[in-house]
Amino acid sequence: MVAGEPNDVRVKRAGGGxxxxxxxxxxxxxxxxxxxxxxxxxxxxxxxxxxxASKPPIDER
Known part of the structure; x- marks a missing residue:
């Protein structure tokens, strides 16, 4: 990550959790x-x- 990038929150499926x-x-x-x-x-x-404000989709890769 690099300073100055926009704030973000993501949910991912990973390793059975x-x-x-x-x-x-x-x-x-x-x-x-x-x-x-x-x-x-x-x-x-x-x-x-x-x-x-927005809720991004779950990344299920």
Whole structure:
């Protein structure tokens, strides 16, 4: 991540669980969850905290 990049929050399926990628001021934080619901709830909370309005689609790659 690079300083100056826009803040972002994404949810991804990964390794049998779920991860939330949070980019804040160019710094990446990764939170891991066993199930989708807590991951989505955490992502929603982070989006609200960062003032992000939209909810991007789940990346299921």
């Amino acid at each position: 779920w991860v939330v990628h949070i980019v804040e001021d160019g710094k990446l934080t990764v939170l891991r969850f066993k199930t989708q619901s807590p991951a989505e709830n955490s992502a929603d909370d982070q989006r609200a905290r960062l003032g992000l």
